[in-house]
Amino acid sequence: MRVEALIKRRRNNLIFFAVLLAATLVSIIITEFEVTKAFTSIPRAIGWAVKSFYPNANSLEKIPKILVKLRETVLLSIASTTVAAIFAAFLALFGSKTTQINSFLAAVSRGIASIFRNIPVAAWALILLLSFGQSSLTGYFALFFATWGFLTRAFMETIDEVGSEGVEALKAVGASYFHIIFQAVIPSSLPQMISWVLFMVETNIRSSTLVGILTGTGIGFIFNLYYKSFQYNAASLVVVFIIISVLVIEYISNYVRRVIL
Amino acid sequence: MNVLEVKNLTKKYGTETLALSDLNFSVKEGEFVSVIGQSGAGKSTLLRCINRMIDATEGEVIFAGVNMCKLDKKALRKQRRKIGMIFQHYNLVNQLTVIENVLHGRLGYKSTLAGVVGSYTNEEKRQAFEIIDMLGLTEQVYKRCDQLSGGQKQRVGIARALIQNPKLLLCDEPIASLDPNASKVIMDHLRNISTKLGITCLVNLHQVDVALKYADRIIGINKGKIVYDGPPDLTAEQIHMIYGSQAGELIIDIGGRNES
Numbered sequence: 462m463r464v465e466a467l468i469k470r471r472r473n474n475l476i477f478f479a480v481l482l483a484a485t486l487v488s489i490i491i492t493e494f495e496v497t498k499a500f501t502s503i504p505r506a507i508g509w510a511v512k513s514f515y516p517n518a519n520s521l522e523k524i525p526k527i528l529v530k531l532r533e534t535v536l537l538s539i540a541s542t543t544v545a546a547i548f549a550a551f552l553a554l555f556g557s558k559t560t561q562i563n564s565f566l567a568a569v570s571r572g573i574a575s576i577f578r579n580i581p582v583a584a585w586a587l588i589l590l591l592s593f594g595q596s597s598l599t600g601y602f603a604l605f606f607a608t609w610g611f612l613t614r615a616f617m618e619t620i621d622e623v624g625s626e627g628v629e630a631l632k633a634v635g636a637s638y639f640h641i642i643f644q645a646v647i648p649s650s651l652p653q654m655i656s657w658v659l660f661m662v663e664t665n666i667r668s669s670t671l672v673g674i675l676t677g678t679g680i681g682f683i684f685n686l687y688y689k690s691f692q693y694n695a696a697s698l699v700v701v702f703i704i705i706s707v708l709v710i711e712y713i714s715n716y717v718r719r720v721i722l
Numbered sequence: 723m724n725v726l727e728v729k730n731l732t733k734k735y736g737t738e739t740l741a742l743s744d745l746n747f748s749v750k751e752g753e754f755v756s757v758i759g760q761s762g763a764g765k766s767t768l769l770r771c772i773n774r775m776i777d778a779t780e781g782e783v784i785f786a787g788v789n790m791c792k793l794d795k796k797a798l799r800k801q802r803r804k805i806g807m808i809f810q811h812y813n814l815v816n817q818l819t820v821i822e823n824v825l826h827g828r829l830g831y832k833s834t835l836a837g838v839v840g841s842y843t844n845e846e847k848r849q850a851f852e853i854i855d856m857l858g859l860t861e862q863v864y865k866r867c868d869q870l871s872g873g874q875k876q877r878v879g880i881a882r883a884l885i886q887n888p889k890l891l892l893c894d895e896p897i898a899s900l901d902p903n904a905s906k907v908i909m910d911h912l913r914n915i916s917t918k919l920g921i922t923c924l925v926n927l928h929q930v931d932v933a934l935k936y937a938d939r940i941i942g943i944n945k946g947k948i949v950y951d952g953p954p955d956l957t958a959e960q961i962h963m964i965y966g967s968q969a970g971e972l973i974i975d976i977g978g979r980n981e982s
Contacts, residue, residue, distance in 0.1 A: 636799075637837065
């Protein structure tokens with residue numbers, strides 16, 4: 462019996478890899494992807510980057526301009542994340558199993574959350590471009606909706622994970638719904654929630670670069686501008702600043718997390 | 723006088739699973755009753771049907787002269803204030819301090835606003851400190867609950883229940899997650915509460931020897947039915963009947979008690 466089970470598992474593994482290999486080959490053929498050319502062009506790409514994609518003395522003059530745009534992007538992602546967090550907190554209270562008022566409202570809020578979450582930021586930006594045009598408001602709302610969806614889901618799970626025991630105890634004591642929210646749910650899930658908000662600020666700084674390219678605002682716009690006008694040195698400087706700002710935010714949020722958790 | 727009367731209590735999950743089937747018993751004031759039985763026999767469900775954390779399918783629970791099953795939300799809240807509950811996993815709000823958790827026991831008496839902002843009267847605070855002192859937690863008063871040991875956490879749980887001024891304590895496996903020393907401390911406190919304060923205790927237990935040692939009366943449950951209800955001097959056969967096992971399958975030491 463045991464030997465048979467082992468043989469069966471091995472056979473399953475073999476089938477799995479065969480299917481994977483077949484899928485890869487089929488996709489290569491369909492897309493006319495040239496494998497050898499792809500790999501030989503990697504050294505060329507690196508060579509190009511070393512030759513032209515680095516900041517030089519001339520591009521340093523652009524720093525003030527870049528910083529203004531960078532500030533816009535960072536503030537935009539912080540603003541959209543924090544406002545989305547407030548809305549997400551309400552929706553999560555309705556949607557969480559522990560704190561839901563009734564199952565209908567819970568289903569509605571979970572539905573809203575999953576729709577917003579599953580539309581990618583770039584798609585939001587393109588949709589909103591139609592109504593708001595190329596302005597930072599478009600970027601703001603694109604980040605806001607996607608963040609709202611994600612944070613609602615994260616908050617719901619946080620409440621269910623850390624809040625349910627305290628909630629049960631307070632129900633047994635005879636506490637009212639609002640007592641339970643303020644005395645058990647918020648104190649026990651707040652640290653985790655703040656941690657999620659910080660995570661989203663980081664993520665949004667990264668995605669707002671892409672959103673900026675689409676909406677013509679912030680650091681994404683300026684990168685796109687330099688890149689398309691062949692000012693590769695300036696464009697590379699923008700990338701450097703994006704990396705630095707993400708690292709700084711990451712460092713700050715790690716520090717805050719250590720203190721509150 | 724009977725504090726609690728349970729009549730024809732039945733709980734079904736779905737249409738098939740019968741968690742409790744036609745339970746009948748009453749508990750006198752100040753009595754210390756221990757409920758024993760296998761995991762899944764329905765002990766937790768029984769306790770939670772009494773304060774309606776779970777709604778019974780049929781039957782009545784009369785507590786302090788009031789039928790719990792017929793109450794609306796507001797009246798239920800009022801009635802729950804008189805029933806303290808103690809949990810296996812303590813169910814404290816770990817991010818808050820000991821005193822904050824203890825004062826949570828007063829929330830049933832609070833208006834919405836007072837409870838939300840956590841404003842308590844001086845009398846309530848005084849009483850909280852008194853109870854904390856009685857349970858030997860004075861040094862921990864301002865510590866966050868996630869810094870406490872299991873035994874200390876359970877004592878906070880007991881304090882939270884006591885400050886409700888309850889008539890009845892429902893204890894769901896209060897020592898199942900504790901080491902033997904802490905278990906003894908907790909059981910001694912519960913016994914004291916019953917004897918000295920005259921508060922009725924209904925305690926679910928896994929440890930038969932502990933149940934026999936502390937309780938005035940044992941209720942044995944098997945597959946949702948009461949199979950034993952009487953004094954704590956069970957024979958080995960009766961214990962095996964409660965646990966539905968064959969003689970020799972259980973690790974139980976009741977020798978000392980039965981021989982004496």
